[in-house]
Amino acid sequence: MSKAAKSDDAPKKKGKLPLILGLVVLLAGGGGGGYWWFAKQKAVAAAEAEDGGHGKAKSKAKKSDHAADSHDEEEVPEGGALLPLDVFTVNLADTETQRFLRTNVQLVIDADEAALKHIEEEKLPVARARSVVLDLLSSKTSAEIATAEGKAALKKEIAEKATKAVHHEVLDVLFSDFVIQY
Incomplete structure (x- = not known):
């Protein structure tokens, strides 16, 4: 037993x-x-x-x-095509402490779907746009982009630089998420 x-x-x-x-x-x-x-x-x-x-x-x-x-x-202009640039995770330019930004950026460009498809297939304009956005984001401090005015100014700067990179006018910049790590 x-x-x-x-x-x-x-x-x-x-x-x-x-x-x-x-x-x-x-x-x-x-x-x-x-x-x-x-x-x-x-x-x-x-x-x-x-x-x-x-x-x-x-x-x-x-x-x-x-x-x-x-x-x-x-x-906000109507129309255009949506060019996703995916997620960016960057170190911000804060000097007192290391801070990070994670954001998902999408560009509304003045193009039709055929032109958008051509841009995406070519890959170089998208890579250039990602590069200029990455450089711009990493040059900012958390204080500059934490406010609504700061985000609006950031959108304007992204639109100007991305317009040159993709050779189409950027009508709007959309953030689907925007997280600053403090």
Whole structure:
């Protein structure tokens, strides 16, 4: 009977390891999900604060007011083709501490889909555009690009330099994410 008792104990010990690993994975996933949710809520709150605390309904009204009085802000051009430059991760030019920027840049260029396809197939214009954007981003400090005005100025500089690189006018610069590590 002692052999039977020992054989019953062995499977119980092996059964705890997958349970413990499963709990660790579950807790890690829950922690990551919680972090993501809180970070998203913080970003939404920051965006609302940047808009002056206006909700979606008020921002739509602001857009219609903007259409009536276009002297307040610069209009975003319609049309063009979207040229993705993918993700950039660069060291910023901060001297007091090392800071990083991770952003995803897309260019809206004055071209049709056939011209865009030609640019992407040629690869050299895209590589040149990535290079000038990379040089520009790494020359900036976090203080210069952390504000809305700083991002607008950065977009303007990227558009000017990328226009020369791709030999098409850059109508707009889009950031799909913009994270500065402090």
